[in-house]
Amino acid sequence: MASRVSLKSRGKEGKGSKGSDEKSTAQCLKEWSTWTMKKAKVITHYGFIPLVIIIGMNSDPKPQLYQFLSPV
Structure with missing residues (x-):
């Protein structure tokens, strides 16, 4: 039996990366x-x-x- 390894891609590092950083910061603050x-x-x-x-x-x-x- 072979185990499956899943890798998550982070996407492109460009204009959209700022939003994901803010999400992670908000998530860290919430935690x-x-x-x-x-x-x-x-x-x-x-x-x-x-x-x-x-x-x-x-x-x-x-x-x-x-x-x-x-x-008393």
Whole structure:
């Protein structure tokens, strides 16, 4: 069994190449922004409660950790 290799041609390098460069730049920007938003979502999800605890521990009057976490 022979494996098939497909080669994609890029077309002519002339006036039309600028449009494909802009497409690839737009595609890279879209991929980068999607990746960034996914990472920001994870960071926000796991960092929100520790951030609230840290801000609460640095307030006046300073509570102990068990006082801060207890519901009463």
